[in-house]
Amino acid sequence: MSGPSLRKKDAHSSIHEAALNEAIELRTLFQKCLEDGDKVKALQVIEVTIEHWESRTLKHAEAEEEGLYKDIVEAYPDRLTTVIQLTRDHDLMRRIVDNLKNLLQSDEPNQRMITLLDSLVIIDQIHNDDEMNKLLVEGEK
Ligand SMILES: [Fe+2]
Ligand SMILES: [Fe+2]
Numbered sequence: 231m232s233g234p235s236l237r238k239k240d241a242h243s244s245i246h247e248a249a250l251n252e253a254i255e256l257r258t259l260f261q262k263c264l265e266d267g268d269k270v271k272a273l274q275v276i277e278v279t280i281e282h283w284e285s286r287t288l289k290h291a292e293a294e295e296e297g298l299y300k301d302i303v304e305a306y307p308d309r310l311t312t313v314i315q316l317t318r319d320h321d322l323m324r325r326i327v328d329n330l331k332n333l334l335q336s337d338e339p340n341q342r343m344i345t346l347l348d349s350l351v352i353i354d355q356i357h358n359d360d361e362m363n364k365l366l367v368e369g370e371k
Pocket of ligand 1: 290357
């Protein structure tokens with residue numbers, strides 16, 4: 231998981247893009263359910279969306295922290311600050327996903343969940359850019 235494919239910019243970037251596109255589609259679908267007043271479907275969609283963030287982006291983050299990030303710091307100690315910043319992004323995403331799960335337990339599907347989903351997407355977009363531009367450098371194996 232944390233092996234060569236995450237070290238390769240193109241392959242790594244494709245993983246980001248696939249997960250993010252799905253997340254954006256799910257967010258749009260969730261909003262439509264809210265607008266339609268279809269609470270049952272909205273509930274199903276938000277559950278799938280949370281599961282999506284956990285099983286894709288947060289799992290990917292975990293693999294990076296256990297493998298890629300450690301390897302990079304070992305090979306390029308001057309990238310430690312970048313790794314710390316990227317790890318903080320992961321933590322923010324984990325906390326927002328936890329927030330969503332808590333909201334789901336105590337509340338019906340609502341607009342606040344859209345705000346949280348949008349926050350996840352924005353943080354992930356910025357995070358992915360930094361991973362590509364500050365962490366992985368073209369030409370390095
Ligand atoms: Fe990451
Ligand atoms: Fe990544």
